[in-house]
Amino acid sequence: MFQGTGSDVGKSLLVAGIARACVRRNLNVRPFKPQNMSNNAAVTSDGGEIGRAQALQARACGVAPTRHMNPVLLKPQSDVGAQVVVQGRVVANAGARDYYKLKPSLLPTVLESFRLVGAGADLVLVEGAGSAAEVNLRAADIANMGFAEAADVPVILIADIDRGGVIASIVGTWEILPAAERARLKGYVINKFRGDPTLFAPAIAIIGDRTGLPCLGVIPWFADATRLPPEDSASLRNNNDNGSVRIAIPQLPRIANFDDFDPLAAEEDVSVRFIPPGQALPGDADLIILPGSKSTIGDLDFLRAQGWDIDLAAHLRRGGKVLGICAGYQMLGRSVADPLGVEGPAGAVRPGLGWLDIETSMADDKVLSLSQGVDRDGHPVRGYEMHMGRTQGRDCARPFLTLDGRPDGAVSTDGRVMGCYLHGLFASDCFRAALLADLRPGRAGGLAYETLVDDVLDMLARHLEEHLDIDALLRLAATTPE
Incomplete structure (x- = not known):
């Protein structure tokens, strides 16, 4: 499971890229996200809807998306309320406090979907939501450590260095988690790095001294990520002000x-x-x-x-x-x-x-x-x-x-x-x-868009194969907490 030190650290695209890299190793891979909040949704072949990010991850795996790959989808309708979609179907409109009360009852459904997604797969890559350190919401959590504990899966922490404060975000996450949840953390990945990675070596030593966690990769900035579908409206971007x-x-x-x-x-x-x-x-x-x-x-x-x-x-x-x-x-x-x-x-x-x-x-x-x-x-x-x-x-x-x-x-x-x-x-x-x-x-056309998306996924996979210890990830996928 890949959890973030915060939102928008790049979890979705990393899961997609790792999925494609593992498919290139002839593994049968599936994506899974217990809970997502997004108004960017996709219709699945089995007649449901899931977050668009999980549909892209399914594409990276070379399989059709199903409603079980994202069993709980929240679609915001106001600043405090959202439509609640469970296993692909709308079940309620709920305010934030009402949904907090509802969440624990959804965990058995989430675990059922996880088992169905994993049936026949060599590897399931699970994406968390938001931050792993939202301990104020831990009692009802089904998206991060609450799911990891219930499903008994190891966790990799993803941190975004581009936003600054990456050492504090990793060490702070470690410090705020209880001992049982720390035991689930098997390593971390630094994402969106710019510059000379050798200059980050002292930071890796500091993080290791504080947490004991190994660094599994320092991922350089991947500029072509903008050519893949974004997950939420925070990523809306203009492309070219000089187009004809x-x-x-x-x-x-x-x-x-x-x-x-x-x-x-x-x-x-x-x-x-x-x-x-x-x-x-x-x-x-x-x-x-x-x-x-x-x-x-x-x-x-x-x-x-x-x-x-x-x-x-x-x-x-x-x-x-x-x-x-x-x-x-x-x-x-x-x-x-x-x-x-x-x-x-x-x-x-x-x-x-x-x-x-x-x-x-x-x-x-x-x-x-x-x-x-x-x-x-x-x-x-x-x-x-x-x-x-x-x-x-x-x-x-x-x-x-x-x-x-x-x-x-x-x-x-x-x-x-x-x-x-x-x-x-x-x-x-x-x-x-x-x-x-x-x-x-x-004007003459010529762009083959679907081919472009698959080409970028392949480029992302090669990028991660170069900068991420995928062999170590595959070994860790078979581990359980100590």
Whole structure:
């Protein structure tokens, strides 16, 4: 199990890279994360949803993701509450205190999923969540040492040197853990190192003197990590301000499934900009995309409060185009209703932006499906649907896509406002090339995005093979606490 000294230390990508490196050794490897908090989710082949990071790790293992690889997924809907997904299905909406009370009852389910994931595998790589040193939450923990103890697995500590204070973070974690949990720690890894690693040698000696833990690797900064899907919105990044095709995306507070846009950002001549609160949507954008959201009505209110609805109207007057994905598609319609209180107070209704003649109402069951089909011009698309809303209206007679033989989405009468429910559609090379050529006539496509992702995973594996003692990790995987 890989636990961090804090959040965003690189656990997810390290697990993906180690998984690919072990697959290259002909091992049967599986990823597992007991509990994840992310609005970046993926639909699994067995009809559930898990964190996007675990889907990437499954890809690194060369296997299809399943709902058991991330049995508890928390999808934040507000600053203090989240949708709780257990073994792929929504079971509750809970505030932080209510979820804290619920967690212990989920441990048997988590352990069941762990056993199912491990069946027939040579190696299971487990990713923790947040910090291993959150001792104030230890009594109900199922994500870090609480899981490690229940499943009886050894633990490697991951620390991020780029943020500073790496010696204190490792030693401090060691000091704050009780003796039984210290015994589970078998070593540590320094991640995101820049500069001369020989200068870090005295630090390794200091950490060893304080904790007795061996250093299993000092991993240099891996610049190509930005070409792999990020796990959470803290990692949102602009790619290229000088692209000939300019795409703008408002950064909504509950933005979800934002890895949708990674294939666009991977194109060398495309500028993808996430516009933060307080900034106007740029007047020179060729396309504005309204992204998915975990709180459609809340983020629609936020969009208006930022004045982005005015910016969108000006963009359309200039002849620009707008595309909405999932919640963004819902916002483009005449109204969004939540009669059952799926996202917030029951009975809430908001007028939409009104650029598509459609209405959306939230239902109590979530659509989760892997889908494929074609766009209006016959270009193949594939991806996944993940939504509570049901949308209908006159503009649905002009569907943006046809998925599995049925219409999806809508297009305005002038063809400049579009929307659909399909996440992941930009990873379809032909569709993406046609969309960009429509925005910039004469542009030639050529990027094979899925091949790019696998190539980067192979590069990451080779990077780790050079700087990480994988043989030692494999030996430690068979150990138990002393």
